[in-house]
Amino acid sequence: MEPENPNEYVNERNADPFDEAKEYELNDRRAAIRNHQARVAADRADLPEPEYDEDGNRICACCTVVLDAERLEAEPDARLCVPCKSQWEKSRG
Numbered sequence: 134m135e136p137e138n139p140n141e142y143v144n145e146r147n148a149d150p151f152d153e154a155k156e157y158e159l160n161d162r163r164a165a166i167r168n169h170q171a172r173v174a175a176d177r178a179d180l181p182e183p184e185y186d187e188d189g190n191r192i193c194a195c196c197t198v199v200l201d202a203e204r205l206e207a208e209p210d211a212r213l214c215v216p217c218k219s220q221w222e223k224s225r226g
């Protein structure tokens with residue numbers, strides 16, 4: 134169906150549905166990033182304090198196993214070993 138007013142038709146064409154979709158997608162993504170950042174910050178606040186053994190090695194705050202260098206390199210402020218961390222993450226849902 135052709136619109137009666139040709140200018141109306143032009144305006145409709147200018148409202149690019151792809152731009153709009155992109156805008157929505159961007160907003161979604163921004164919201165997701167904000168949620169993620171808030172979640173990460175909350176996780177950090179909930180984590181136990183870093184603990185060390187008498188030799189100054191960082192130990193898991195849960196099972197007290199010494200965190201290896203590789204683990205600390207991957208996550209410099211790790212406070213839990215990998216199994217405890219995944220347990221902890223699971224417990225948070």
Ligand SMILES: [Zn+2]
Pocket residue numbers: 193194195196197198213214215216217218
């Ligand atoms: Zn552990």
